[in-house]
Amino acid sequence: MKKELLDVFLKKLQGGIRVVYWDNEERTYNNNPKITIRFLKEPPLISLDDPLLTLGDLYIEEYFDIEGTIEDLMELLETNKNIFRPQKKNTFMTTLNTTLGIGKSKEKDMKNIQKHYDLGNDFFSLWLDSSMCYSCAYFKTPTDSLEQAQRNKISHSLKKLNLQKGEKLLDIGCGWGELLFEAATKYGVYVTGITLSQEQFSHIKEQIELRNLFEKVEVRLESYEELDPKKDLFDKIISIGMFEHVGQKRIPGFMKKTSSVLKRSGIFMLHTITGLEEGGQHSWMNKHIFPGGYIPTVREIINILPDYDFRVLHVESLRRHYARTLEYWSKNYETHKDEIEKKFGRTFLRMWDIYLKGCAASFKLGFIDIHQFTLSLGINNDYPETFEFLYKD
Numbered sequence: 001m002k003k004e005l006l007d008v009f010l011k012k013l014q015g016g017i018r019v020v021y022w023d024n025e026e027r028t029y030n031n032n033p034k035i036t037i038r039f040l041k042e043p044p045l046i047s048l049d050d051p052l053l054t055l056g057d058l059y060i061e062e063y064f065d066i067e068g069t070i071e072d073l074m075e076l077l078e079t080n081k082n083i084f085r086p087q088k089k090n091t092f093m094t095t096l097n098t099t100l101g102i103g104k105s106k107e108k109d110m111k112n113i114q115k116h117y118d119l120g121n122d123f124f125s126l127w128l129d130s131s132m133c134y135s136c137a138y139f140k141t142p143t144d145s146l147e148q149a150q151r152n153k154i155s156h157s158l159k160k161l162n163l164q165k166g167e168k169l170l171d172i173g174c175g176w177g178e179l180l181f182e183a184a185t186k187y188g189v190y191v192t193g194i195t196l197s198q199e200q201f202s203h204i205k206e207q208i209e210l211r212n213l214f215e216k217v218e219v220r221l222e223s224y225e226e227l228d229p230k231k232d233l234f235d236k237i238i239s240i241g242m243f244e245h246v247g248q249k250r251i252p253g254f255m256k257k258t259s260s261v262l263k264r265s266g267i268f269m270l271h272t273i274t275g276l277e278e279g280g281q282h283s284w285m286n287k288h289i290f291p292g293g294y295i296p297t298v299r300e301i302i303n304i305l306p307d308y309d310f311r312v313l314h315v316e317s318l319r320r321h322y323a324r325t326l327e328y329w330s331k332n333y334e335t336h337k338d339e340i341e342k343k344f345g346r347t348f349l350r351m352w353d354i355y356l357k358g359c360a361a362s363f364k365l366g367f368i369d370i371h372q373f374t375l376s377l378g379i380n381n382d383y384p385e386t387f388e389f390l391y392k393d
């Protein structure tokens with residue numbers, strides 16, 4: 001019965017796939033299979049209303065292994081994305097979103113964010129580099145280490161802001177804070193970082209003390225939604241890898257808020273993963289990795305900017321840099337897999353492993369991209385007229 005359900009499903013796929021069922025029966029669907037699904041045990045009764053979610057869950061619970069490259073797997077998923085979509089109204093996602101109250105309040109946002117980022121600084125430090133940057137690095141040469149590339153990213157991103165000594169800078173979604181420290185010490189600006197992660201907040205507090213940066217750096221455990229233009233007005237804003245948490249419905253609110261706390265002519269550098277399909281949802285990722293997350297398209301972002309008087313100065317894709325960053329993270333993760341399994345269990349180990357590898361392949365294949373948008377609020381006639389400065393040290 002289960003086998004027949006899977007069989008009907010697999011027959012719809014384009015592209016070859018071989019399946020070794022739990023009773024050792026082998027079936028090949030289409031020619032030249034690059035991927036083999038090898039069942040290790042018989043799965044429970046399943047529904048394939050949301051195939052990606054169900055099959056993803058069976059994989060992390062070790063009902064089957066996948067043989068073949070991750071790129072071939074991602075190609076197969078992408079070619080068949082309509083077949084892998086939820087077939088009916090996605091009641092699971094509706095329930096999940098209601099339970100977590102996505103978009104409803106700071107507490108709910110915090111719950112989503114802390115589920116991911118508060119797995120422990122010890123966990124993230126196993127596979128991030130020592131700067132604890134958790135976003136796309138920037139590889140200036142093929143031999144750059146991850147550490148060097150993360151330093152390059154911070155430098156490249158800060159340059160885009162054209163910072164002047166004494167200015168006030170806001171970092172929305174400041175992570176573990178490395179960019180705050182670099183901006184304050186290198187450019188002499190006053191920096192405010194906001195995050196919803198308790199662990200990140202405590203880490204930054206400690207670092208401010210250790211580095212004696214009380215006068216220049218402030219961190220707040222708060223959401224961008226709480227920024228108040230009466231109290232908070234900044235010359236520049238930067239946000240790296242946070243916009244993906246905003247959710248599609250709240251994009252206008254995010255733009256409105258950022259435009260209200262940025263001075264006229266101020267510069268905003270928005271760095272975000274971008275997708276190809278408006279409204280695209282990935283229920284497995286939303287369930288396990290980024291609850292409440294949404295990947296916007298370039299078109300969605302560009303379309304909404306004029307409504308808040310944001311002018312586009314520069315747009316840059318860093319897609320291949322993110323593929324490489326994720327490959328580094330994934331290799332580091334693999335090195336520590338025994339430790340991770342011991343602490344979090346095997347399902348977790350497989351979940352984060354496939355997340356890192358799957359994302360690396362998706363960037364490489366161009367199913368997702370990453371862009372830095374440099375914007376000014378209204379007209380800015382002081383910003384450099386060419387971008388040569390970006391490539392000078």
Ligand SMILES: C[S@@+](CC[C@H](N)C(=O)[O-])C[C@H]1O[C@@H](n2cnc3c(N)ncnc32)[C@H](O)[C@@H]1O
Binds near residue numbers: 135
């Ligand atoms: C992928 S991390 C990126 C961190 C950092 N910018 C970096 O490059 O390493 C996303 C960050 O966004 C923060 N974040 C998510 N939702 C937020 C919200 N509503 N308000 C403020 N920060 C938020 C998280 O706490 C986390 O620090």
